[in-house]
Amino acid sequence: MTPQKLDLLQGTLDLMVLNTLAAMGSLHGYGIARRIEQVSGDEVLLNQGTIYASLVRLEQRSWIASSWGVSGNNRKARFYAITRSGRRRLAADARHWERLTGVMDRVLGMSNDPDEEGNPA
């Protein structure tokens, strides 16, 4: 596990969490994890536990806020909600992400050469 990979993963997870909270309103950790799994069509095999590190990070940056409450089936749980600055961040990150995927699409689409072995660059 090199740091670079982790960073990318972290960033992605943070973005997903923010987006989920923006779409769904207030949710607890388990709910966020399940929602991400559902939306991604179970393509992302998420270690649900990693979500808590992401939540702490986002909260320390004041992009989300949390409070203790009671879940649908009467369990005490911590609920998270996106803040105003979180929404701004989400918008910025989403734009950045779209640009990046756009570029990646173009770059990959340009490559007609199926030979992938000789080019380490």
Add this chain to the structure above:
Amino acid sequence: MSWRRRAFGRLRAFFSKRALDSALEAEISAHLDMAIDENMERGMSYAEARRQAMLRFGGVQLAREQQREARGLMNLDILLQDLKYTVRTLGRDPGFTSVAVLILALAIGANIAVFSVVNTLMLRPLPFPNAQQLLWIAPPPTKCGLSCATYSTDAYDEFRVQSRSYQDVTGYFAFSSPGNLSLNLSGGAPISATSIDVIANFFNVLGVQPAMGRLFTADDARHGAAPVIVLTNAWWRRQFNADPKIVGKTFDIGGQQTTVIGVLPASFDFGAVFAPGTKVDAITPLDLYGPPRDWGNIITFIGRLKPGISLSQARQDAARVAPSMCWNNKQPQSCGSYKDQVVPVPLKDYISGRLRRSLVVLWSAVGMILLIACVNLSNLLLARAAARSKEFAMRGALGASRSRIVRQLLTESLILSGAGALLGLGLAFILVTWLAHQGAIALPLLSTLHIDGAALAWTLLIAITAAVLFGLVPGLRMAGGNLQESLKDSGLGSGQGRKHESIRSILVVSEVALACVLLVGAGLLLRSFLHVLDVDLGFQPDRAAAIKVDYNDNVPGDKTGVLTTQKRTVIFQQILAHVSAIPGVEAAGISDYLPLGQNRAWGTPFPKGIKPPDNASSPLVYVITPGYLRAMGTRIRGRDFTWDDGARSDSVVLISASFARYLASLANWPDGNAIGQVLASGKQDLHIIGIVDDVHEEAVEGEAGWQIYYPQSQADSAGAQLVLRTTLPPATMASSVMRVLRELNPKQTAAEFRPIQTLVDHANSPRRFFMLLVAAFATLGLLLAALGIYGVISYSVTRQTQEIGIRMALGASASRVERQVLTGTLRLAVIGIAVGAVASLATAKLIASLLFATSPWDLATYVGMALALLVVAAVSGYLPARRAARIDPMVALRAN
């Protein structure tokens, strides 16, 4: 903004670890419960539902760690881990730890103590409010010392009124002699004390507030005012048992009822600032417009600048005022005599400016000690790291990053240097406290020495610097080591990689070089000191002693002073007759001033018919009785005074040899012989009856000035110092002399019986102080270097045990092995000495100005110090060499 909040959040997270952990636990368990519920709804059994939930969650422990890392201060956590680990490992090796901490404590302690001295004397402002505004105003330095650094009261008035740069100007009477007060408490002998007369505004200008009562007002100094006195804090405690009701009490001081009006704060020590190494007990107001008016140059000037006035403006101002200042307003020809003689300098420069170079040298010396200690520690740590290479290789193999290992090693260094700094602080505290109580050392401000916040900050700084210095090299080496090799390497037995050895050799060489520089510096200072002790002072201090004699020569209604002088002559003659009769007294005489103490000048008498040149230096004046010069051990050509030289005979003087030469060259006396010539002093003719040795009256070092001696039967004397030359050690005579003096005068104070040698020691004390400190540091450096050499050679012998064993098994003799180890040692030492000698030559310039009659390239010192180092190196190498020679090949080969 947000990073600050985040940092704060992290900090809080670190400290409220438990609460956050339990919140996380609650969250995780809620998460799992919800997952289990959902799974069971889908029809799973509880066990299966739980298994699935845990699976999807991923490692619970991992999630915890990740969350903690994200929220808190991972670095601090690691630091705590490192600290725990370090304390454990150091505790397992108490020998290494205690040696390392001790070395560091000595080095850091020396640094803190010297920093405190430097801070007190050089860096910190003087202990007065806005001390940078205070100026010392005096002529440029001349032959006649303090006597020519003073002004008359008329000059003071003129300067004070005409100058525009100052808030106010003050001064003190520069010629108070020690023991000038005699305090008569009811019952018992009078007590001798020292007081200084100051101009009434003295404390206002300095900004000193009383601890009790009040300080002087202009009224206290008025002619005929009721006598008042201000006590120093120390005297108030010592003599008056810190009497809280002292203010307002009156005491019989010198026969006058004197009122105590105040007590000075402990922070004000007149001696420490203006007269280093002397003790001042009380301050009295100077009656500017009474008799002092006619005493000539007696006042030193101290001014407080107005805000915003620069030193150069003050200088221009002083140069403008100087020509209009008169020595005596009644003598118009004395006006303008102060031209170019009024130069303000910052008070601080006057007090400690001369010491700056010495302090810098001292500071460099301890800096070198610290470097040597760091090199030593580096060496010890390297040896230790080599022994621990497997441990680190294992940690590396288990995933510890390079930086993590360096960090661990640096933590160790920091703990070591921290412990060393704490212990060193203790040592420094002892040293500084001891120094602060060395009243006899003539260094300014020494009594105010203490370890303050700046010293603590300095301690922290050097502790961290030291830790980085000595921890970095071993740390980098360790972390950079090749994993496989370390793990494979059997460790002991064979000579380890050349590279490792060469780093250690470089460290030893640099250590020896540093020690060499220190030793050469100390050697040069020591030689200078010995030369100073050898200086021909013009008198023989051994077996001579002095005591201040009280007498009452007051003759009521004596207008001309003739009767007073006669009465005094009779008293002195009587005292000397009785004292000379004491067994063991070889010679006795009385002078009003002693060499290396207070002095004064009366202007210069010139040969008759010769016009005095401008700005000629003045000889210092001593008023003496017959026998005084013999008692001091000063040689006379011509004749001494006799009791027949009186009021009605010719006025006679003795002059010093260099003054005689000066006058002879001025007047072209035949054969340059001054004896029998006549000088003119005002309207008086002075017959020169003898030439005496030049006496070092101002300082032991430097040139002797000019002196002129008057017989006390023909001149006003300013007190009486009885000087005795004895066949017995002077100290044993004290009681019998005092008994005789008491018989003659029951009011004789219990004055101190001072061997003349103490005057010389006092004058030499700053040089002795610096020399001793530098020598002590050099010795410490030598010891550390020896330790370093021993450590390295001993270690390399241990590592080569197997190799040596093989060689001996193949026929190498014990003496050959021994020789080889010794040669290796000496080679390092010689390289070190060579480097050190070159460095010394380069730095000798720095201390050149501190040397006395010694060249900074003094060959004997260099050779001597090189030999000393070589011997020490040989001894430190000999012990391991002998051990190597005694290796039993069989044991050595079997060992591994």
